[in-house]
Amino acid sequence: MKRRQLLWGAIATTGSVLLARCATVLSPTPGRSRVVSQAGELVADLTAAETWQPLAGRQARLLSYSGQVPGPLLEMNAGDRVQLRLHNRLTQPTNLHFHGLHIPPTDQADNVFRVAASGETLNYAFDLSPDHPGGLFWYHPHHHGTVAEQVFGGLAGPLIVRGAIDQVPEIQAADEAVLVLQDFDLDRRGNRREPMPMFRRWGREGDLITVNGDRPPQLPLPQNGLLRLRLLNASASRIYRLRLQNHPWHLIGLDGGALAAPTEIDELILAPGERADLLVAGQRDPAAYDLVSLPYDRGIANMMHGMGHHPRGGDRNTAPQSLAILTYTETTTPTPLPTALLPVVAPGEPIRRREFVLDHGINQGQFFLINGRGFDHHRIDTRVQLGTVEDWHILNKAGMDHPFHLHTNGFQVLRRDGQPVADPVWKDTVNIPAYGSIDLRVAFADFPGVTVYHCHILDHEDQGMMGQIEMQPSA
Ligand SMILES: [Cu+2]
Incomplete structure (x- = not known):
């Protein structure tokens, strides 16, 4: 070789x-x-x-x-x-x-x-x-x-x-x-x-x-x-x-x-x-x-x-x-x-759509927020079923870019600002420019448990722009 x-x-x-x-x-x-x-x-x-x-x-x-x-x-x-x-x-x-x-x-x-x-x-x-x-x-x-x-x-x-x-x-x-x-x-x-x-x-x-x-x-x-x-x-x-x-x-x-x-x-x-x-x-x-x-x-x-x-x-x-x-x-x-x-495998058909709004403000002392809330270790923000596919709309309402990262499972970026993306690939982090939006398709595969999604400007993550997701085994 x-x-x-x-x-x-x-x-x-x-x-x-x-x-x-x-x-x-x-x-x-x-x-x-x-x-x-x-x-x-x-x-x-x-x-x-x-x-x-x-x-x-x-x-x-x-x-x-x-x-x-x-x-x-x-x-x-x-x-x-x-x-x-x-x-x-x-x-x-x-x-x-x-x-x-x-x-x-x-x-x-x-x-x-x-x-x-x-x-x-x-x-x-x-x-x-x-x-x-x-x-x-x-x-x-x-x-x-x-x-x-x-x-x-x-x-x-x-x-x-x-x-x-x-x-x-x-x-x-x-x-x-x-x-x-x-x-x-x-x-x-x-x-x-x-x-x-x-x-x-x-x-x-x-x-x-x-x-x-x-x-x-x-x-x-x-x-x-x-x-x-x-x-x-x-x-x-x-x-x-x-x-x-x-x-x-x-x-x-x-x-x-x-x-x-x-x-x-x-x-x-x-x-x-x-x-x-x-x-x-x-x-x-x-x-x-x-x-x-x-x-x-x-x-x-x-x-x-x-x-x-x-x-x-x-x-x-x-x-x-x-x-x-x-x-x-x-x-x-x-x-x-x-x-x-390599052929890019499609994620399959989604069973639901969720929206995540990234914004700035004050909530319980935190400044960087997802859906109006800062990170709380005692709160599960999103519950999903393993073996399913979901569409996530991530809307950045702020005047600053926020790169979005999901742990454990990958996703494909289907649309940017509503416009279809040609030939999507599997990713784990995507930038959402100021006032922009991204549509993802996430496949929740084999691992149950709790993990996080967050902004990868790490100061923003530390100051609240993070949520917890629980991946539950299918009933
Ligand atoms: Cu950010």
Whole structure:
């Protein structure tokens, strides 16, 4: 079988290369490790702690998993057993959420109601089903009230599931790069700045954008070859608008869902929590091409003008920034783009329709509301039956974008602002622009229990924009 290179961390900038077939834990560069499942099992320890970290050429006081920002890459196959131990060396409670995985929301699996107090260890254990979609997922804290602070401090790590999409021959032959996008707000000494109350309302952002905790990496693309680019927005609030300059790129997947065929795109908007899977074909003149981040206004400018504020300190990154540099290398055996990927299975027919209104206001001391209410751990907001399909209309009545994320089960986006979406795919997070609406079709499959849906601007989640859903076994 042809093997690809997997680029992870600041590999290209130091010249070392990591082969995807290598064994359990590898550190291609100091502080950048990868844990690959062996014989159907992935076992790893993650220690959450405040540590000094190298970050984009300087030292920064960050929150890290096992001394790394982002955390170690966990790589497994559909059907594997996963066992993780989370050691909490922070001064506050934390826990883990496995964003996008279709696993139980209960017991030791994706149970966001568990708490690791400072100094404690939590065991996580779950099985991925043999038909679990292959894709890029991620792990991060989900302890209500401190999610934004902990993720913005650096706590986030990528998780790859290898599945059916990875068996497509052209994708198998492609080189692969995982890019974790994070932003940070640091003072001159490298300490994290405490966000002003107003920035917590907007959702905290930082001037410093990093890719895998570093400066823009160079991504080698062999002439005539294929590079699979896998992007994760692990930022607390920042929405990225991305463009590969003067070079085509093709979308092959969104979140954990594959497209039916590669689709050439122009721009890519990536909200917090979202992922994109892309192929870049080395068919252009050998040169360097920039992956750039362009300004995106998620409604803050309007709000600042409305309140008489000058645009300072909110969405401060207004100039395009290079996030990675695609660099052509020597010619390789020609690999064409695949013509087909995986069939997209339809969710089935809905048995009911619900409406969720996202808005701002004050309710029991919380400001970000769903259907007029802020989060209450003692209240179940939505009860659904397993084995059914529902249509959800999500209406954003506020002048700020709110990316909506549902745990445990995926959905397809059928309409945006009432207009049908061509060729919907399975997703777990979708941005709802200010004053916009989205229609989803959700399939509630096999796992009973209580979990949550929420805004993925993590300050909004912490300040109330979250609801609880109970998935009940069919009678
Ligand atoms: Cu929000």
